[in-house]
Amino acid sequence: xxxxxxxxxxxxxxxxxxxxxxxxxxxxxxxxxxxxxxxxxxxxxxxxxxxxxxxxxxxxxxxxxxxxxxxxxxxxxxxxxxxxxxxxxxxxxxxxxxxxxxxxxxxxxxxxxxxxxxxxxxxxxxxxxxxxxxxxxxxxxxxxxxxxxxxxxxxxxxxxxxxxxxxxxxxxxxxxxxxxxxxxxxxxxxxxxxxxxxxxxxxxxxxxxxxxxxxxxxxxxxxxxxxxxxxxxxxxxxxxxxxxxxxxxxxxxxxxxxxxxxxxxxxxxxxxxxxxxxxxxxxxxxxxxxxxxxxxxxxxxxxxxxxxx
Numbered sequence: 001x002x003x004x005x006x007x008x009x010x011x012x013x014x015x016x017x018x019x020x021x022x023x024x025x026x027x028x029x030x031x032x033x034x035x036x037x038x039x040x041x042x043x044x045x046x047x048x049x050x051x052x053x054x055x056x057x058x059x060x061x062x063x064x065x066x067x068x069x070x071x072x073x074x075x076x077x078x079x080x081x082x083x084x085x086x087x088x089x090x091x092x093x094x095x096x097x098x099x100x101x102x103x104x105x106x107x108x109x110x111x112x113x114x115x116x117x118x119x120x121x122x123x124x125x126x127x128x129x130x131x132x133x134x135x136x137x138x139x140x141x142x143x144x145x146x147x148x149x150x151x152x153x154x155x156x157x158x159x160x161x162x163x164x165x166x167x168x169x170x171x172x173x174x175x176x177x178x179x180x181x182x183x184x185x186x187x188x189x190x191x192x193x194x195x196x197x198x199x200x201x202x203x204x205x206x207x208x209x210x211x212x213x214x215x216x217x218x219x220x221x222x223x224x225x226x227x228x229x230x231x232x233x234x235x236x237x238x239x240x241x242x243x244x245x246x247x248x249x250x251x252x253x254x255x256x257x258x259x260x261x262x263x264x265x266x267x268x269x270x271x272x273x274x275x276x277x278x279x280x281x282x283x284x285x286x287x288x289x290x291x292x293x294x295x296x297x298x299x300x301x302x303x304x305x306x307x308x309x
Contacts, residue, residue, distance in 0.1 A: 002137065002138045002164050002165070002166055003138055003164060004138075004160070004161070004162050004163060004164050005135060005137070005138065005141040005159040005160060005163075005198065006102050006159050006160070006161060006162065008138040008141040008142050008145075009072070009100050009102075009141060009145055009157075009159060010035060010036050010037060011036055011142075012141070012142040012145040012146065013025055013037055013070055013145055013149075014036040014037045014040050014041070016145070016146065016149050017037065017040065017041050017044065018040070020068065020149065021044075022066060022067045022068045023044065023067075023068045023070065023149060024044045024045075024046070024062055024067050024068065024069045024070065025037040025038075025041070025044060025045050025046070025069075025070055025072075026045075026046050026047075026048060026055055026058070026059060026069055026070065026071040026072070027045075027046070027047045027048070027071075027072055027073070028047075028048060028049065028050060028051065028052055028055055028071070028072070028073035028074075028077070029047060029049050029050055030072070030073060030074065030102065046058075050077075052073050052077045052078060052081045052082040053081060053082045053084070053085050055071050055073070055082070056071065056078075056082045056085035056086055056089055056090075056097075056099075057085050057089065059071045059089070059095075059097045060085070060089035060090075060093070060095045060097060062097070063089075063095040063096045063097045064095065068096060068097075068098070068149060069097050069098070070097075070098045070099075070100055070148075070149075071097065071098070071099050071100070072099075072100040072101075072102060073099075073101065073102070074101070074102060074103045074108070074115055074117070075101035075102065075103055075104045075105075075117040075120045075158060076103070076114070076115055076116060076117035076120070078099050078101045078120070078156075079101065079117060079119070079120035079123045079124055079156075080117070080119070080120070080123065083123055086099070086124070086127060086130070086156075087127045089154075090127065090129070090130050090154035090156075091127030091128055091129050091130055091154070092127075092129075094129045094153070094154060095154060096151075096152050096153070096154065097154055097155075098148045098149075098154070098155040098156075098157065099155065099156045099157065100145075100157045100159060101117075101120060101156060101157065101158050101159065102159045102160070102161065103115060103116075103117070103159075103160070103161050104117060104120065104134070104158040104159055104160055104197065104246070105117065105118060105160065105197065105199070105246035105247065105271070106118065106246070106271070106276045106282060106285040106286060106289070107160035107161040107162075107163065107246075107282045108161060108282075109161070109280060109281045109282045109284070109285060110279055110280065110281070112277075112279060113275055113276055113277055116276045116285070118246070118247050118248045118271050118276070119247075119248055119250075119251065120156075120158065120247075121134075121158070121196075121222060121245075121247055121251065121252065121253065122247070122248065122250060122251020122252065123251070124156045124223075125222075125223060125224055125251065125256065126251075128224075129153070129154060130153075130154045130155070130156055130223060131148075131151070131153050131154065131155045131156070131221060131223050131225075131226070132155075132156045132157075132158070132221065132222050132223040132226075133147075133148070133155065133156070133157045133158070133176065133220055133221050133222075134157075134158045134196050134197040134198075134219075134220060134221075134222060135157070135159070135167075135176065135198075135220055136165060136167055136168065136195075136197065136198045136201040136202075136218065136220070137165040137166050137167030137168070137198065138164075138165075138166075138167060139166075139167035139170075140167040140168070140170070140176055140220060141159065141167075143170075143175075143176050144157055144176050144220065145157070147175065147176060147177075158197065160197075160198050160199075160282075161282065163198055163199075163282070165198055165201075165202060168180050168182070168201070168205075168218055176220040176221065177220070177221050177226055177229070179217050179218070179219060179230055179233055179234070180217070180218040180219075180220075181215065181216070181217050181218075181237070182204075182205075182208055182215070182216040182217075182218070183208055183212075183214065183215040183216055184215060184237065186212060186213070186214075186215060188212070188213055189212075189213055189214060189215045189237075189238065190213050190214075190238065190240060190304070191213065191214045191215070191238060191240050191241070191242060191300065191303065191304070192214070192215045192216075192217055192234065192237045192238040192240065192241045192242070193207060193208070193214055193215070193216045193217070193241075193242050193243075193244060194217045194218075194219060194234075194241055194242070194243045194244065194253075194254075194257070195216065195217070195218045195219070195244050195245075196219055196222055196243065196244065196245040196246075196247070196253050197245060197246050197247075199246050199282075199286065199291070200244035200245050200246060200269075201218055203244055203269075203292070203293055203296055204216045204218070204244055206293060207293075207296065207297070207300065211300070213304075214300070215237055215238065217230075217234060217237065219253070222253045222256075224256060227253065227256050227257060227260060228260060231260055231261060234257075234261070235261065235264065238264075239263070239264045239265065240264065240265045240267075240303070241257065241261075241264060241265065241266045241267065242267045242268070242269055242299065242300065242303065243257060243266065243267070243268050243269070243270075244269045244270075244296065245268070245269070245270055246270075246271060246286070246291060247270055247271060248270060248271060248272070248273055249268050249270045249272070249273065250273065252268055252270055254266055254267070254268035254270065255268070265303075267299070267303055269291070269295070269296050269299055270291065271286070271289040271290070271291045272289055272290055272291075274289070276288065276289055
């Protein structure tokens with residue numbers, strides 16, 4: 001039985017730490033009781049409390065000393081509160097440190113606007129040299145954590161809260177940096193859906209099943225370097241794209257791809273620009289923001305025009 005991306009991260013990092021003594025786990029008061037890493041490697045586990053900016057600076061020092069620190073907190077507090085330290089330590093100095101940002105988008109649900117984050121990808125993308133990954137499901141999350149541990153690059157890994165999904169099938173030897181294409185064999189496909197993150201990927205999977213005129217391209221890495229690497233392959237699929245992403249339109253992956261493919265039509269299914277002030281479950285807040293299956297179906301119909309897709 002699968003587990004959430006957040007739990008997959010804890011478990012996978014704990015396993016990797018048995019193989020690599022340089023791996024360190026840092027938390028900001030959201031690891032919960034009996035954190036598996038703390039139980040297995042108590043001398044390399046540090047709960048620094050609600051001190052996100054200081055935690056990034058401490059992680060930078062540990063990276064300078066040759067360790068591989070993984071720091072986990074809410075995406076809102078990592079990308080916004082600690083932005084300056086991320087810019088300098090990870091973007092400018094390229095320290096080998098990894099941020100695992102849980103509660104991405106509005107997955108915090110009832111936690112409210114202060115704990116929601118629909119701006120993080122836009123912010124981190126502006127800081128060059130940082131890999132940004134938005135894995136879908138347990139298997140992809142585990143693979144991203146392994147890739148991050150093996151890489152010398154700074155990483156920002158966006159996770160949700162407790163949702164449990166099965167990852168898309170990927171060849172065992174392939175990297176999560178590669179596109180996953182569903183429906184590539186469809187000769188009459190006119191629109192390519194591009195999914196970023198868990199909720200978006202689940203929506204695109206559903207659309208693919210009910211609409212044989214679309215292709216689905218799932219992307220895990222959305223930093224600018226990675227997005228550029230997808231361009232040639234995407235252009236072979238279609239010239240019309242709809243990027244589905246639990247994020248604001250401003251600074252989204254769709255806006256970046258639109259600049260990278262000016263000759264193509266790039267649309268965005270996103271969470272809009274209003275504040276997610278509605279209290280409720282993750283799904284309730286997404287519905288309030290107009291992000292979901294019914295809205296996506298309407299948008300696809302609108303893009304297709306009178307001929308439809």
